[in-house]
Amino acid sequence: MNRDELLKIGIAFHGHKCPAMPLGLRAGLAAMEKLGSQRAGNRELYVISDTGKRHAMSCFLDGLQVATGCTYGKFNIEKRYHDKIGFTLIDRKQKKAVRVTMKPEFQAKALQSEFVKQRRSGVPATEVPAEIIDPLVKRVWTLPIEEMFDVGEPFDYEMTEPKSVFRTEQCSRCGALVFEKGARLHDGKPVCQECWPHHE
Template sequence: MTETTITAEELQASEYFHGHRCPAMPQGLRAGHVAMDWLEVPRARGGGELVAIIETGSHHFSGCFADGVMFATGCTFGKGNLIQNPLGKFALTLYVPKSHQAVRLIPHYERMSQCLTMDFFKLRAQGVPPFDLDPKVTEPLIQDVLTKPWTEIFALQEFEDYPFDPVPDVFEAVQCSLCHELTVKSYAQQFHHQWYCKPCLDGIIHARLAPTV
């Protein structure tokens, strides 16, 4: 496999999108490129070519990983081809619906746990934002994640027939009978022959269930 090099332009553009320089975002770039190179697929333009499944959660260290994955693969929140399976892990699974093939990249335990002992993470844990850190603390980690052979960063699992049920895009919408807001049909529900959005229907049902005495 020939790995696509992360150019200075891509790094700069992804840092602009992400908001700051840090090592976790480029680790996501790296994971995204390795996965695409392994599967021999280009970056997603629409929502149907690729699906990225990330296992990071929210409000924990190195969550920035997800932004690098999005930037590299084109699998984004808006296109609906980025799925967060919040397990508190740093794996990326990239799935190709057309061939049903997938790869899962998971950082080596030793490397990730060693990173946690470095000043970068100690200072971050103390509440110092990444953009206020001394570049002497941040830059070696960024260079490391950009230049180390990918096999020293990630382990790779390959799937020939990954279990995944695609959800078709919906192009229909209805008007909620109560709040009158436009609601995508698959998110609306009918009750007594009227369409309702979820909060309005919940409100109606809740009011009916409320004790009357």
């Protein structure tokens, strides 16, 4: 996948054009380059993201998922909810990790952008005019990485891969199949968590 394709896929996946998603793409690519890693087809890579929810630039995480192949569907990503723009990328095979954080000066300036002003005043990202968004996207797509992020040196990091659960149990109340970790026992019979008495 070349860079332009990646940007296109990122925008399609994310749902709108904004500067933070491409920043996630750039940061993810930089981290992979630092470790000499390829995009995760399976769960070779793992992301621990500092981002949270309901804060500006959280779109960053979607770019990070697209670039690294660390996705919620593959459960090789987790959020720390520390409300910062940074992450650790782990390469399980190499047993190495790298820390990437957004430069505070860059972030502070980016939060003054016309795009952010519009968002702050309540304009949805899809309705911010292209003449405001496009130059910002181009800028973050082309700026040297060291102007935007601190990419650390690789360090040792061991992380084993948990086995997927394939076994199911059937909920004795609604009949749903529950992967075994999710089933609970009620009167000695398996129940799903929606049927678990705590919900009544």
